[in-house]
Amino acid sequence: MVRLFGFALLAVPLLTGLVSGDAVKDLQDKGRAALDAQLAKSKTCTKANLQVRREWGDISAAEKKAYIAAMLCIMEKPSKLDRTKFPGAKSRYDDFVVVHINQTMSIHGTGSFLSWHRYYTWALEQALRNECGYNGTQPYWDWGRWAADPEKSPIFDGSETSLSGNGKKVSHRGSAFAPAGNGGGCVETGPFKNMTVRLGPLSVAIDPAPARNPRADGYGDNPRCLRRDISNQLSSRYGRTQDIVNLIQNARNIGTFQDTMQATNGVHNTGHFTIAGDPGGDFYISPNDPAFYVHHAMIDRTWSIWQTQDLSNRLQVIAGGTSMMSFGFGGRMQSLEDPVDLGVAASKVYKIKDLVSTVDGPFCYVYE
Ligand SMILES: *[C@@H]1O[C@H](CO)[C@@H](O)[C@H](O)[C@H]1NC(C)=O
Ligand SMILES: *[C@@H]1O[C@H](CO)[C@@H](O)[C@H](O)[C@H]1NC(C)=O
Ligand SMILES: *[C@@H]1O[C@H](CO)[C@@H](O)[C@H](O)[C@H]1NC(C)=O
Numbered sequence: 110m111v112r113l114f115g116f117a118l119l120a121v122p123l124l125t126g127l128v129s130g131d132a133v134k135d136l137q138d139k140g141r142a143a144l145d146a147q148l149a150k151s152k153t154c155t156k157a158n159l160q161v162r163r164e165w166g167d168i169s170a171a172e173k174k175a176y177i178a179a180m181l182c183i184m185e186k187p188s189k190l191d192r193t194k195f196p197g198a199k200s201r202y203d204d205f206v207v208v209h210i211n212q213t214m215s216i217h218g219t220g221s222f223l224s225w226h227r228y229y230t231w232a233l234e235q236a237l238r239n240e241c242g243y244n245g246t247q248p249y250w251d252w253g254r255w256a257a258d259p260e261k262s263p264i265f266d267g268s269e270t271s272l273s274g275n276g277k278k279v280s281h282r283g284s285a286f287a288p289a290g291n292g293g294g295c296v297e298t299g300p301f302k303n304m305t306v307r308l309g310p311l312s313v314a315i316d317p318a319p320a321r322n323p324r325a326d327g328y329g330d331n332p333r334c335l336r337r338d339i340s341n342q343l344s345s346r347y348g349r350t351q352d353i354v355n356l357i358q359n360a361r362n363i364g365t366f367q368d369t370m371q372a373t374n375g376v377h378n379t380g381h382f383t384i385a386g387d388p389g390g391d392f393y394i395s396p397n398d399p400a401f402y403v404h405h406a407m408i409d410r411t412w413s414i415w416q417t418q419d420l421s422n423r424l425q426v427i428a429g430g431t432s433m434m435s436f437g438f439g440g441r442m443q444s445l446e447d448p449v450d451l452g453v454a455a456s457k458v459y460k461i462k463d464l465v466s467t468v469d470g471p472f473c474y475v476y477e
């Protein structure tokens with residue numbers, strides 16, 4: 110009897126491990142010892158204040174609601190930017206969008222892509238905590254888990270515990286990145302159905318085309334609904350667990366890793382164009398869709414897992430240039446000494462070398 114009970118206790122975690130685990134989690138687990146060793150050496154982060162970021166499907170309804178409430182709160186807090194220069198930035202949430210617009214050409218396809226977006230996602234999480242009393246962490250969207258049918262995922266199912274659903278179905282064309290999906294119109298379900306998008310647009314590929322911004326720089330006030338065009342057309346081909354595993358296992362250096370991730374059918378585009386629409390399908394203003402942050406948390410998690418597969422050789426490494434247009438337009442090779450300045454979105458300027466670890470510098474979190 111006692112032995113049977115003991116066996117049952119052992120067998121249950123083993124079985125749930127088999128059921129809920131996946132090949133990306135296996136790689137994450139494989140790298141955990143290296144990450145723990147790094148945490149032990151950290152100058153700033155300890156086990157006592159370490160935070161854990163979890164997948165949207167793994168957090169409770171109360172935790173989802175707390176995150177959503179904090180996002181709605183930050184959308185109500187006033188902007189800190191000059192109203193005459195940035196008339197479209199009404200809220201603190203919009204401030205983050207402005208920072209992304211402003212730096213778009215120097216943070217994508219560059220050596221700073223991963224570190225910049227890590228810091229940016231963390232900065233929003235800090236704003237939720239410090240300005241809106243949020244006590245949770247930034248959740249992530251495991252693309253592979255919901256790749257077959259993102260519209261039915263708890264992230265996009267349109268329920269009160271989702272990040273709102275698809276846009277209303279309207280007749281429209283696809284873009285260079287994604288065929289037309291199942292929506293295209295205004296988001297009419299879930300917590301963000303009444304959200305007003307104001308900045309941009311700045312890309313031309315979205316159909317139906319959003320109204321033009323009154324200012325060429327996209328900072329003018331252009332109020333409109335949040336639109337999405339979710340489908341599984343990209344996710345079911347390029348956003349599966351196996352695709353993430355291939356990325357992590359096949360990239361032998363940081364240059365290959367960041368380039369593969371950002372290629373046309375890489376996981377970065379796949380996440381963005383699984384959401385698509387306006388602003389989600391617009392390169393400059395994509396953070397204006399609240400699902401941007403769960404997507405970029407997964408980008409960050411994938412980087413972290415890749416790092417921990419060979420941590421000593423994958424931490425203080427850099428490749429690529431400083432400008433998306435590479436070495437034209439005054440670009441040069443990116444350096445670990447280059448600053449990352451988030452302006453109004455974060456109070457401190459860090460060097461890239463201080464942003465490479467999730468358990469050092471300003472950061473103190475791991476992914477579960
Ligand atoms: C835009 O970027 C420039 C150069 O990086 C910077 O000086 C300026 O403060 C930024 N403006 C905003 C609003 O972020
Ligand atoms: C975090 O916030 C939730 C919801 O507001 C609350 O129920 C919970 O007690 C808080 N936890 C801590 C540790 O403050
Ligand atoms: C959304 O906006 C509509 C029209 O402006 C309003 O009637 C409705 O109460 C709003 N709903 C929420 C949840 O704020």
Ligand SMILES: [Cu+2]
Nearest residue numbers: 209216217226
């Ligand atoms: Cu970006």
